[in-house]
Amino acid sequence: MTNSVASDTTIHLSNAVVALGGFPALAGVTFGVGRGELVALRGANGTGKSTLLRLCAGLVPLTRGVAVVAGVDLLVNRVAVRPHVGLLGHRNGLYGDLTAKQNVQFVAGLVGATASDVSSALERLGIDQRVASTQASLLSAGQRRRTALAALIVRRAQLWLLDEPHAGLDAAARRELDVILRDATASGATVLYTTHEIDQVVGTPRTITLDGGCVASDVAATIGSAP
Amino acid sequence: MHTATTAAPGAAARTGTRTTRVIGVLALATTAFVVVSAFFLTPADSVQGDSVRIMYVHVPTAWVAYLAFITTAVASGFSLARRHRTLGFDRVAGASGEVGVLFMAMTLLTGSLWGRLTWGTFWQWDPRLTTTLFLFVTYVGYLAVRRIDTDPRQRARRSAVIALLAVLEIPLVHFSVVLWRSLHQEASVLSPDGDVRLDDLMLFTLFAGVAAFTLIFAWLVIHRQRLTALADIRQTVGLDAAIALRRSETRGVVK
Amino acid sequence: MNVALSVARKDLQIEWRTRMVLARVVPFALLVMVLFAVALDSEPLVLRAAAGLVWLATLFSTMLVVQRAFDIETADAAIDTLLACAVHPARVFFGKALALFVQLFALVVVLVTAAMVLYGVTVSGSRVVLLVTVVISATSGLALVGTLYGAVVANMNGRDSLLPLLALPVLAPLLIGASRATEAAFGSQTIDMANGWAWVGLLGVYGIVFGAAGSAAFSPLTESDS
Numbered sequence: 001m002t003n004s005v006a007s008d009t010t011i012h013l014s015n016a017v018v019a020l021g022g023f024p025a026l027a028g029v030t031f032g033v034g035r036g037e038l039v040a041l042r043g044a045n046g047t048g049k050s051t052l053l054r055l056c057a058g059l060v061p062l063t064r065g066v067a068v069v070a071g072v073d074l075l076v077n078r079v080a081v082r083p084h085v086g087l088l089g090h091r092n093g094l095y096g097d098l099t100a101k102q103n104v105q106f107v108a109g110l111v112g113a114t115a116s117d118v119s120s121a122l123e124r125l126g127i128d129q130r131v132a133s134t135q136a137s138l139l140s141a142g143q144r145r146r147t148a149l150a151a152l153i154v155r156r157a158q159l160w161l162l163d164e165p166h167a168g169l170d171a172a173a174r175r176e177l178d179v180i181l182r183d184a185t186a187s188g189a190t191v192l193y194t195t196h197e198i199d200q201v202v203g204t205p206r207t208i209t210l211d212g213g214c215v216a217s218d219v220a221a222t223i224g225s226a227p
Numbered sequence: 228m229h230t231a232t233t234a235a236p237g238a239a240a241r242t243g244t245r246t247t248r249v250i251g252v253l254a255l256a257t258t259a260f261v262v263v264s265a266f267f268l269t270p271a272d273s274v275q276g277d278s279v280r281i282m283y284v285h286v287p288t289a290w291v292a293y294l295a296f297i298t299t300a301v302a303s304g305f306s307l308a309r310r311h312r313t314l315g316f317d318r319v320a321g322a323s324g325e326v327g328v329l330f331m332a333m334t335l336l337t338g339s340l341w342g343r344l345t346w347g348t349f350w351q352w353d354p355r356l357t358t359t360l361f362l363f364v365t366y367v368g369y370l371a372v373r374r375i376d377t378d379p380r381q382r383a384r385r386s387a388v389i390a391l392l393a394v395l396e397i398p399l400v401h402f403s404v405v406l407w408r409s410l411h412q413e414a415s416v417l418s419p420d421g422d423v424r425l426d427d428l429m430l431f432t433l434f435a436g437v438a439a440f441t442l443i444f445a446w447l448v449i450h451r452q453r454l455t456a457l458a459d460i461r462q463t464v465g466l467d468a469a470i471a472l473r474r475s476e477t478r479g480v481v482k
Numbered sequence: 483m484n485v486a487l488s489v490a491r492k493d494l495q496i497e498w499r500t501r502m503v504l505a506r507v508v509p510f511a512l513l514v515m516v517l518f519a520v521a522l523d524s525e526p527l528v529l530r531a532a533a534g535l536v537w538l539a540t541l542f543s544t545m546l547v548v549q550r551a552f553d554i555e556t557a558d559a560a561i562d563t564l565l566a567c568a569v570h571p572a573r574v575f576f577g578k579a580l581a582l583f584v585q586l587f588a589l590v591v592v593l594v595t596a597a598m599v600l601y602g603v604t605v606s607g608s609r610v611v612l613l614v615t616v617v618i619s620a621t622s623g624l625a626l627v628g629t630l631y632g633a634v635v636a637n638m639n640g641r642d643s644l645l646p647l648l649a650l651p652v653l654a655p656l657l658i659g660a661s662r663a664t665e666a667a668f669g670s671q672t673i674d675m676a677n678g679w680a681w682v683g684l685l686g687v688y689g690i691v692f693g694a695a696g697s698a699a700f701s702p703l704t705e706s707d708s
Contacts, residue, residue, distance in 0.1 A: 017470065019466055019469075022462040022465055022466060022469065023469060023473075024466060024469050024470045024473050027470045027473040027474050028470065028474070059562070061380070063466075079705065082565065082566035083566055083567065083569070085566070086563075086566075087562070089559070091558045091559040092558055093558055093559050093560045093562055093563040094558050094560060095492070095496060095554060095558070095560050096554075096557065096558060097496045097499050097500050097554065098492070098495060098496060098499065102492075102495060106488060106492045107563065107567060109488035109491075109492075110485055110488055110489075110564065110567035110568060111567050135499070151563065155563075155566075155567060212473050212474050212475065213470075213473045213474070214473075214474055307702055361651045361654050362651075364647070364651045365648075365651045365652070367647070368644070368647040368648040368651070369648075371644060371647060371648075372634070372635075372638075372644065372648070375638055375639055375640065375644075376639070377638060377639070381705070384702040384703065384705065385634050385635075385638075385702075385703055387702070388634060388699045388702060388703055389634060389648060391695075391699075392630070392652065392695060392699070395691055395692075395695055396651070396652050396655075399655045399687075399688060399691065400651075400654055400655050402655070402684070403654070403655035403658045403659055403684060404655075404658065406658075406680070406681075406684065407658050407662065
């Protein structure tokens with residue numbers, strides 16, 4: 001199965017079913033995402049968006065079907081996909097008792113990134129000195145989200161899976177986030193993010209809509225390079 | 228006495244097969260023999276008197292408890308190693324652990340009753356007793372983890388680790404308690420070591436007891452394991468219907 | 483930097499910033515020591531029980547520190563990132579155990595000092611060497627078992643009551659060994675120095691067994707499905 005997937009495909013799903021405690025959160029999903037693509041996942045609450053992200057991150061087991069992410073067959077070894085993937089859910093994966101910078105530094109220490117990697121990532125996300133030295137639990141939602149994204153940059157994650165990254169951000173912060181995501185895809189990362197707001201999808205190259213745990217529509221927008 | 232209820236064929240209608248019925252009948256027959264022989268045919272011990280008869284229950288329950296915990300450990304090992312059959316082995320481990328705790332409770336109960344009659348106290352800090360008590364508490368904790376309502380695979384892995392660690396724990400606990408008690412040389416005069424001279428019938432009854440309780444163990448574990456398997460199968464069968472239902476949600480929700 | 487050292491440094495950094503062990507666990511442990519003395523209500527009895535009481539107070543405190551060590555990982559799902567970055571989960575295990583060791587070691591030092599002040603224990607001459615060895619080996623075992631069982635109950639409902647139920651029976655050999663060896667170091671009449679060193683041997687074996695078990699078990703324990 002793996003052989004049939006082209007090397008520039010980051011996500012390949014074919015009739016993927018994920019059952020959580022007997023409930024099919026994903027009831028047969030089929031689509032592919034190429035390297036460097038920016039894709040929005042749309043759908044109402046409970047349509048399976050978050051589960052799809054968790055599947056791609058190797059956090060939930062595939063019940064049926066095929067799922068190959070970053071060259072890793074999730075049916076065979078879903079743990080192996082984790083180093084390549086960064087999942088940001090409603091939780092940012094930060095240590096609330098450490099400062100923003102200490103959080104990013106910790107991740108850098110784990111993957112062997114340097115101090116300059118840390119400062120350039122913080123700079124790219126517009127985290128200034130004052131914010132960087134503030135305890136993470138005291139930061140605003142937007143600042144915490146940016147800190148978590150800085151950690152993703154430091155990790156050099158190939159695939160960014162973002163669960164409603166725009167939630168809780170004001171208009172300016174949303175625009176900043178969109179720039180950050182475009183930046184990331186320009187530098188080779190693949191980004192898949194969920195949203196339930198229709199206006200958010202404007203300007204996104206490709207939008208996949210989920211409904212009832214299946215793909216309802218897959219629309220390549222006017223701008224961009226959908227395959 | 229409990230065997231009469233556990234081996235009742237009526238309750239087994241759904242999980243019983245010919246094999247389990249044969250096991251059940253054999254368990255009943257051997258238990259009946261043990262009851263008759265233990266109470267009426269075997270003689271009383273010259274030192275311990277009638278209290279020696281507790282042995283025919285105490286020794287087999289201890290044997291079955293250890294057998295059950297070994298079964299749990301082995302099944303847990305397979306459950307961790309065979310990722311695709313995790314839940315199947317987990318069911319066996321859990322069923323065996325439950326039966327093990329039951330039998331170990333009986334071991335402790337019969338042991339302390341015997342101790343009251345023989346030593347004059349319900350409890351002695353004897354290495355074997357102390358180890359057994361710690362083992363009992365460990366598996367009570369194991370069952371507590373199994374009862375937690377969480378993802379079945381995660382629970383299977385975590386309880387498997389506990390079951391395997393329990394196997395490591397036993398020699399360490401036993402050895403440390405032996406070392407600990409050896410420092411206290413206050414060997415009491417009134418406590419015989421519990422060794423009994425067994426004649427042939429006594430020995431045969433003891434073995435029959437071990438056989439009877441082992442059969443009961445097998446009967447219980449097979450049924451318990453099948454019961455949980457049925458519950459799991461019902462969930463999987465439901466999945467197809469649920470997928471269809473989930474797909475039908477599509478219509479008309481999002482334009 | 484090594485993953486284990488990074489993890490240990492991070493846990494200690496958090497402790498340094500929050501002072502949870504210093505401000506809450508140490509006072510709790512001291513309170514337990516005082517309450518033991520009040521409950522026993524006899525100076526010779528307290529002196530004779532001192533070694534066991536020090537380790538019992540340490541055991542109870544360990545439950546609190548372990549709980550905390552895993553709550554910081556699961557509160558914002560930080561452990562997911564941690565495990566995604568770490569190639570070998572065993573390194574995360576040893577890192578967390580190392581941080582726990584440092585914190586518990588400091589705690590035991592305080593408690594031994596408290597035993598001298600409150601219970602009138604004296605340690606002199608070659609007994610100091612035995613005492614230091616016992617504290618190091620027992621605290622290592624405690625840190626390894628604590629980390630292992632902390633991972634077993636991490637993120638589970640009712641973990642605060644499950645952790646002691648699961649971990650304390652396993653810690654029984656450690657409690658026995660550490661208490662007896664410390665008794666020898668405290669100069670009790672019932673146990674001589676040679677016996678004390680024999681117990682240190684048991685503690686060493688214990689630590690090695692659970693270190694190996696923990697590094698093997700950490701991967702299946704931390705894998706999440708839902």
